[in-house]
Amino acid sequence: MVHLDAASLPRLDARVSVPGYDRSRVRPGIVHIGVGAFHRAHQAMYLDRLLELGGDPGWGVCGVGVMPRDAAVRDVLRDQDHLYTLLTRAPDGTERARVVGSVVAHHHVPDDPEAALARMADPATRIVSLTITEGGYSVDDATGEFDPRDEQTLADLADPARPPGSALGLLAGALRRRRDAGTVPFAVVSCDNMPGNGTVCRRALLSFTARTDPGLSAWIEEHVAFPSSMVDRITPATTDALRSQLATRYGVEDGWPVVAEDFAQWVLEDRFPAGRPALERVGVQLVQDVEPYELMKLRLLNASHQAMSHLGVLAGRRWVHEVGRDRAFSRFLRDYMDLDARPTLPEVPGVDLDAYCEELLARFGNEAVCDTLARLATDSSDRIPKFLLPVLRERRAAGADVRRMVLVLAAWSRFLEGRAEDGTPIEPSDLRLAELRSHLAREAEQPGAFLDCRPVFGALGQDEEVRAMYVAARRRLAERGALACVQELLR
Numbered sequence: 001m002v003h004l005d006a007a008s009l010p011r012l013d014a015r016v017s018v019p020g021y022d023r024s025r026v027r028p029g030i031v032h033i034g035v036g037a038f039h040r041a042h043q044a045m046y047l048d049r050l051l052e053l054g055g056d057p058g059w060g061v062c063g064v065g066v067m068p069r070d071a072a073v074r075d076v077l078r079d080q081d082h083l084y085t086l087l088t089r090a091p092d093g094t095e096r097a098r099v100v101g102s103v104v105a106h107h108h109v110p111d112d113p114e115a116a117l118a119r120m121a122d123p124a125t126r127i128v129s130l131t132i133t134e135g136g137y138s139v140d141d142a143t144g145e146f147d148p149r150d151e152q153t154l155a156d157l158a159d160p161a162r163p164p165g166s167a168l169g170l171l172a173g174a175l176r177r178r179r180d181a182g183t184v185p186f187a188v189v190s191c192d193n194m195p196g197n198g199t200v201c202r203r204a205l206l207s208f209t210a211r212t213d214p215g216l217s218a219w220i221e222e223h224v225a226f227p228s229s230m231v232d233r234i235t236p237a238t239t240d241a242l243r244s245q246l247a248t249r250y251g252v253e254d255g256w257p258v259v260a261e262d263f264a265q266w267v268l269e270d271r272f273p274a275g276r277p278a279l280e281r282v283g284v285q286l287v288q289d290v291e292p293y294e295l296m297k298l299r300l301l302n303a304s305h306q307a308m309s310h311l312g313v314l315a316g317r318r319w320v321h322e323v324g325r326d327r328a329f330s331r332f333l334r335d336y337m338d339l340d341a342r343p344t345l346p347e348v349p350g351v352d353l354d355a356y357c358e359e360l361l362a363r364f365g366n367e368a369v370c371d372t373l374a375r376l377a378t379d380s381s382d383r384i385p386k387f388l389l390p391v392l393r394e395r396r397a398a399g400a401d402v403r404r405m406v407l408v409l410a411a412w413s414r415f416l417e418g419r420a421e422d423g424t425p426i427e428p429s430d431l432r433l434a435e436l437r438s439h440l441a442r443e444a445e446q447p448g449a450f451l452d453c454r455p456v457f458g459a460l461g462q463d464e465e466v467r468a469m470y471v472a473a474r475r476r477l478a479e480r481g482a483l484a485c486v487q488e489l490l491r
């Protein structure tokens with residue numbers, strides 16, 4: 001068994017590809033906040049590929065962790081010279097193992113906010129990117145208003161003079177230093193799954209600074225670029241089973257490997273006043289307007305994920321591929337894509353949407369990637385309003401049949417009640433669980449009360465026809481089960 005670190009690279013199993021470039025020359029030009037599974041399977045992978053092609057070594061990554069739990073990643077990465085293994089698995093079971101070398105440093109904000117701030121203020125940092133989850137931006141889905149709830153952001157707003165502890169606080173603090181020093185600002189790149197993620201991030205930061213430092217807010221508005229991006233690679237959370245597989249198959253001891261599907265896509269708006277890596281060399285699409293790609297991905301892939309997760313769990317499934325390979329469920333998803341989502345999409349340059357949807361279904365059926373429905377169903381109160389409800393609203397306004405999407409909402413409500421159809425307990429994890437359940441508790445006397453949760457459903461929840469469909473779908477789910485409900489709605 002070989003413990004992964006810089007010294008052990010030459011001794012690794014020959015099937016594990018390792019950085020061929022000189023890591024001692026790699027310097028962080030990018031600071032990334034939220035070095036979770038996805039960043040390491042996606043952005044860091046693209047930069048690793050670029051370095052492998054002889055790309056500018058000034059485009060390495062320094063990770064930044066804001067949440068207390070990020071200390072665990074920091075410790076593992078530090079112990080491994082910031083190296084980790086990325087396993088990619090294709091639907092046919094083909095697996096590739098790669099040690100990624102593009103991450104070269106990591107700062108943990110709860111322990112040392114100054115180190116993170118100094119790194120972000122350093123002129124060598126030209127991009128700050130983020131995967132801090134949809135909730136990390138504190139923008140209310142129903143109103144579009146800034147409505148912070150997390151401890152770190154609230155603490156930064158309450159006392160702007162103390163060292164920042166939140167992602168927004170760090171961005172503001174670092175940009176203030178750059179402005180004061182006359183340093184060109186970095187571009188801020190959100191890589192979270194949100195429509196208009198650059199715009200959302202900009203709105204959040206401007207709202208944050210409007211409350212803490214209005215002069216800075218005006219400067220950011222004028223000088224800082226927030227290119228939007230569409231990011232795609234299905235990346236489950238790391239498990240102990242993955243660590244053991246890596247050890248057994250390749251003899252590598254890695255505290256935090258990552259597994260992902262073999263597919264990867266990144267479409268990025270080309271607005272980087274301080275410069276950017278030559279990402280086009282490694283397959284990243286640099287475009288003027290990312291919106292069509294973003295809408296395509298969020299409404300076809302992520303909304304389908306929401307549709308399959310709650311229905312699937314109610315029907316007793318645990319894995320994404322179990323649902324993806326089920327004939328009725330996959331036909332239901334394809335109907336959703338073709339009849340509900342696609343009519344709401346603009347033309348997507350260079351994309352054949354039929355082929356895209358077909359490929360999505362194959363990706364959902366990828367057993368080797370071991371993705372769980374539970375991951376997809378986490379924090380759905382933050383996902384459904386961004387991925388599914390915009391489609392439901394548009395189709396409703398067009399007078400279309402919206403029963404498939406309403407069935408998904410009904411399944412979500414049953415899921416939140418905490419029991420699958422076979423009686424197995426479900427433990428939902430959601431930022432708004434208490435609030436959602438307080439609405440659900442009124443369903444018995446007031447059918448449809450779940451839809452009164454305004455921050456999630458907004459005015460749509462008061463649409464009488466939608467409510468009636470939802471109540472009927474909930475009843476059918478209870479009487480007949482998720483699979484039968486899905487089958488009933490197949491075209």
Ligand SMILES: NC(=O)c1ccc[n+]([C@@H]2O[C@H](COP(=O)([O-])OP(=O)(O)OC[C@H]3O[C@@H](n4cnc5c(N)ncnc54)[C@H](O)[C@@H]3O)[C@@H](O)[C@H]2O)c1
Nearest residue numbers: 034035036037038066067131132133136192193233234235
């Ligand atoms: N996993 C995927 O398949 C995938 C694919 C495309 C996009 N994404 C995007 O990436 C995000 C993260 O996914 P992941 O798989 O890396 O998850 P993860 O749980 O592995 O990592 C999430 C990271 O975000 C940090 N974080 C969470 N809330 C935060 C907050 N309020 N402020 C600052 N940091 C915060 C966590 O501490 C952690 O470092 C998703 O929410 C999604 O928007 C994920």
Ligand SMILES: O=P(O)(O)OC[C@@H](O)[C@@H](O)[C@H](O)[C@H](O)CO
Nearest residue numbers: 193231232233234235302305376
């Ligand atoms: O990451 P989230 O929570 O936005 O959504 C869950 C999944 O739908 C998502 O992670 C997908 O796997 C991913 O967006 C694929 O690129």
